[in-house]
Amino acid sequence: xxxxxxxxAAGMASRxxxxxxxxxxxxxxxxxxxxxxxxxxxxxxxxxxxxIRKDFANNFKEKFASKLAGKINVDYVYQEMDAxxxxxxxxxxxxxxxxxxxxxxxxxIIHEPFAVINADDYYGLNAFEKAYEFLHNxxxxxxxxxxxxxxxxxxxxxGTVSRGVCEVDSNHSLISINECTKIYKNExxxxxEDGDKLNVLSPSAMVSMNFWxxxxxxxxxxxxxxxxxxxxxxxxxxxxxFIPIIADYFIKSGDNTISVISTSAQWFGVTYKEDSAGxxxxxxxxxxxKVYPTNLWQ
Numbered sequence: 072x073x074x075x076x077x078x079x080a081a082g083m084a085s086r087x088x089x090x091x092x093x094x095x096x097x098x099x100x101x102x103x104x105x106x107x108x109x110x111x112x113x114x115x116x117x118x119x120x121x122x123i124r125k126d127f128a129n130n131f132k133e134k135f136a137s138k139l140a141g142k143i144n145v146d147y148v149y150q151e152m153d154a155x156x157x158x159x160x161x162x163x164x165x166x167x168x169x170x171x172x173x174x175x176x177x178x179x180i181i182h183e184p185f186a187v188i189n190a191d192d193y194y195g196l197n198a199f200e201k202a203y204e205f206l207h208n209x210x211x212x213x214x215x216x217x218x219x220x221x222x223x224x225x226x227x228x229x230g231t232v233s234r235g236v237c238e239v240d241s242n243h244s245l246i247s248i249n250e251c252t253k254i255y256k257n258e259x260x261x262x263x264e265d266g267d268k269l270n271v272l273s274p275s276a277m278v279s280m281n282f283w284x285x286x287x288x289x290x291x292x293x294x295x296x297x298x299x300x301x302x303x304x305x306x307x308x309x310x311x312x313f314i315p316i317i318a319d320y321f322i323k324s325g326d327n328t329i330s331v332i333s334t335s336a337q338w339f340g341v342t343y344k345e346d347s348a349g350x351x352x353x354x355x356x357x358x359x360x361k362v363y364p365t366n367l368w369q
Contacts (some may be wrong), residue, residue, distance in 0.1 A: 072118025074206035078104055078171070079173050079281070080190035081124045081150040093127075093134055094192040094341075096350050098358065099366040100132075102192045103340065103350065107199070108143065109367050110308045111186075114199035115158060118144040120181060121299070121336035122173045125149045138368045148177045155294065156178040156301055161308050168297075169311030170281065176289035177296055184210040187283040187314070193350070194218070195336025196362070202284050205332060210286050215321065217245060217329040222254075222261060223274035230343035231255045231264070235279035236242055236272065237331055245322060245329040248279055248315045277331060280338055283314060294315050 076228050080092045096103055108119055120138070123131050128147065150173045152160055167173065174187060184206040188194060198218045205216045219237055227233060232255070235248040246279050253264040254272065263270045297312050304310035321327050339353050340346065 073115060074203060075118045075120055075181055075183055075185040076108070076111045076116045077120045077122065077174070077177055077181065077185050077187045078190050079122050079169055079170055079187065080104065081122050081173060093131060096347070097354050097367065101367050103193050105367055106354070106363065107188055107194055108139065109363065110196040110199045112143050112198060114203040116203060118146065119148045120148055120177055122148050122150050122176060125151060142368065146180055148180060150176045155297060157298065158301065161306050164308040166309065166311065170314045171293055171312040171317050172297060174314065175290065175293045178294070182287055184284070184286055187281065187285065189281045191309050192340040193338060194278055194280065195334065197336045198282060198334040201332050201334055202282065205284050205330070210284060212286050212288040213327045214330065215286060215289070216284040216332050217279055219277035219333045220280050220329045220336070220338050221274070222272060222276040222278045225278055225280060226254065226256050226344050226348055228349065229343045232342055236336055237277040237279055239277055239331045245318065245331050247319065277333060281314065289317065292321060296320055
């Protein structure tokens with residue numbers, strides 16, 4: 072069975088200011104995630120599953136259903152606030168429960184190895200080829216993977232970014248992910264602000280861009296961890312259950328491994344509104360280089 076691509080598209084895009092998941096950046100109004108889907112099809116993936124919110128489901132399906140018809144199998148999953156939650160949620164909570172919860176919402180329809188990506192990040196064909204190879208040949212109940220990007224290939228020119236800096240052992244296995252929330256480049260040096268402390272980071276440090284490769288066994292694990300998380304955080308309206316919480320528990324229990332697979336791909340995305348022009352320019356350059364056609368789906 073071919074692996075599935077799970078796209079996280081239910082986020083609120085608070086820093087960006089609008090629904091960047093469905094904003095067109097390509098010359099034929101393609102969204103960033105369409106380039107990911109195009110690359111995933113080319114790499115061998117057999118299905119795409121969108122994690123979305125019910126309140127924009129109709130607009131979302133209207134934008135993508137006809138484009139993808141006949142190209143790849145498509146399913147939709149809703150990340151609703153009360154999904155897999157036992158008990159009464161604080162009425163002041165407005166945010167979804169996070170990326171780990173989003174994955175759990177897909178547990179009823181994904182039964183094969185799968186990759187997870189963000190809707191608003193461009194990952195590059197090389198990353199999808201490596202993910203496919205891992206999912207098809209190596210993924211199992213005790214071995215997951217993350218696609219690692221070189222830090223200096225993931226920065227924004229318009230503000231600080233948050234990156235999960237990976238600590239990796241000599242076997243290219245993940246030890247931990249250190250979430251750094253204010254990273255930027257200044258005069259050629261990559262800096263990370265940690266409160267009042269300023270740290271220098273290696274430009275070649277391996278970072279997570281939320282491109283994961285999982286066996287479906289992750290669903291049972293995430294269900295248990297999410298239940299415990301909700302019990303402890305029911306009244307915390309900002310608490311989020313992130314994928315690294317699951318990953319950290321996984322590698323610390325038993326002889327489980329998360330392989331860090333490095334990619335040479337150049338990341339780009341839209342953290343800030345000012346990033347839009349640069350994204351369009353990069354896509355146009357890739358089209359000039361014949362990486363993509365002018366219209367992806369013609």
